[in-house]
Amino acid sequence: xxxxxxxxxxxxxxxxxxxxxxxxxxxxxxxxxxHQLAVSxxxxxxxxxxxxxxxxxxxxxxALAVNxxxxxxxxxxxxxxxxxxxxxxxxxxxxxxxxxxxLALAHAHDCELVGGDTTAGxxxxxxxxxxxxxxSDGRSQALLRSGARDGDDIYxxxxxxxxxxALEAMRGQWPSLPAAxxxxxxxxxxxxxxxxxxxxxxxxxxxxxxxxxxGLLGDLGHVLQASGVGAELQIAAPGxxxxxxxxxxxxxxxxxxxxxxxxxxxxxxxxxxxxxxxQREAVQAAAHA
Numbered sequence: 335x336x337x338x339x340x341x342x343x344x345x346x347x348x349x350x351x352x353x354x355x356x357x358x359x360x361x362x363x364x365x366x367x368x369h370q371l372a373v374s375x376x377x378x379x380x381x382x383x384x385x386x387x388x389x390x391x392x393x394x395x396x397a398l399a400v401n402x403x404x405x406x407x408x409x410x411x412x413x414x415x416x417x418x419x420x421x422x423x424x425x426x427x428x429x430x431x432x433x434x435x436x437l438a439l440a441h442a443h444d445c446e447l448v449g450g451d452t453t454a455g456x457x458x459x460x461x462x463x464x465x466x467x468x469x470s471d472g473r474s475q476a477l478l479r480s481g482a483r484d485g486d487d488i489y490x491x492x493x494x495x496x497x498x499x500a501l502e503a504m505r506g507q508w509p510s511l512p513a514a515x516x517x518x519x520x521x522x523x524x525x526x527x528x529x530x531x532x533x534x535x536x537x538x539x540x541x542x543x544x545x546x547x548x549g550l551l552g553d554l555g556h557v558l559q560a561s562g563v564g565a566e567l568q569i570a571a572p573g574x575x576x577x578x579x580x581x582x583x584x585x586x587x588x589x590x591x592x593x594x595x596x597x598x599x600x601x602x603x604x605x606x607x608x609x610x611x612x613q614r615e616a617v618q619a620a621a622h623a
Contacts, residue, residue: 340424340452344433345417349446352414361448363414369466370474371413374404380457385504390428392524393459394435399526400547401463402443403603406533407545409477410465412445418462420455443530468537475537477607482542482561486608489540489617491529493577494550495592496522498599510586518577526603535623536607539616543607549598554606569593 341356349355353362365371378397380386398415405412417436421429440447445463467476500519503511511519529545536543542561546553558565576583576596583592609617 340429341450344429345437345447345450347437347440347447349414349448351444352446352448355414355446355448356450361414361416363448363464365413365466368468368470370469370476372405372408372410372465372467372476373462374401375460375462376400376404377458377460379459386457389431389524391431391435394432394437395439395525397459397461398436398439398445398463399528400603401461402439402445402528402530403526403545403547403605405463405465406528406530407477407543407605408465408467409475409533409537409543410467411534412443412530413464413466414446414448415440415461415463416448417450418458418460419450419452420458421452422455422457443528477533477536477540477543478560479542479544479557480560481540482557482563482608483610484563485611486541486563487611487614487617488554488565488567488606488608490546490550490604490606491532491621492527492602492604493522494546494597494602494604495576495595495599497526497601498595499576499587500524501601508586512586515583522577523601526601528603529605531623532605532620535620536605536609536617539613539620540607540609543605546602546604546606547600549600550602550606551597552600557606557608569596 346356351364353364355361378384384393401415402412437447467474469475496519500516500523502508503516503519533543542557544553544557554565576592
């Protein structure tokens with residue numbers, strides 16, 4: 335199967351929001367008046383970011399989800415994305431579920447595939463995503479890493495540490511982990527939920543934000559460094575911050591290791607953000623957006 339046949343069969347989609355999509359030398363994007371364009375790019379490489387036997391549908395979902403998570407962290411509305419794909423072979427049994435997983439998430443966020451490239455090579459997935467964020471009078475409403483202030487509260491969406499626990503269980507580290515908890519952790523690893531609606535709702539509420547992709551301590555550290563502030567974290571029961579739950583986990587994973595998963599696990603794709611104490615009710619409202 336040639337490159338253009340592959341694109342036509344699996345990836346060409348009608349576009350509504352973009353002025354021009356797949357099929358020309360460039361895509362043309364429409365950005366709403368009074369908005370700025372937000373752009374982010376991530377690459378997933380087999381053997382480093384995912385295993386060879388990873389379900390292709392889950393891989394398609396995750397490849398886009400990690401990019402949408404970046405848009406969420408700056409409060410942007412997804413607009414479009416491009417896909418660059420290196421493939422060892424054009425295997426329909428892999429391509430069809432990969433495209434289904436990718437495009438299902440794209441449709442859920444009204445994010446249009448507008449271009450990209452394919453080539454032969456070791457499996458490598460690179461997505462660049464485009465979003466828009468309001469700006470007025472030269473002032474952007476984008477959430478940045480550099481806005482945290484002394485006295486801010488620190489928040490994290492969702493749960494942390496489950497993806498690392500799943501990866502360790504896949505390697506045989508926790509043989510007594512119940513099957514239901516293992517499945518729950520695997521779902522968090524392979525099909526993360528980008529917090530796009532939360533990111534938009536936090537515009538004008540949060541002072542700073544970042545998506546938690548490399549572990550809470552490391553990513554929160556980026557916010558602190560960019561903002562020139564410090565932070566204090568108090569975590570009494572780390573298992574309560576994991577989707578699997580503290581009571582169930584304590585029987586098979588030591589609490590100290592649960593804490594390591596929560597603080598330094600990575601692959602969580604939740605939002606960590608700061609806001610003034612006076613914004614607590616607004617944060618609660620944003621959490622239900």
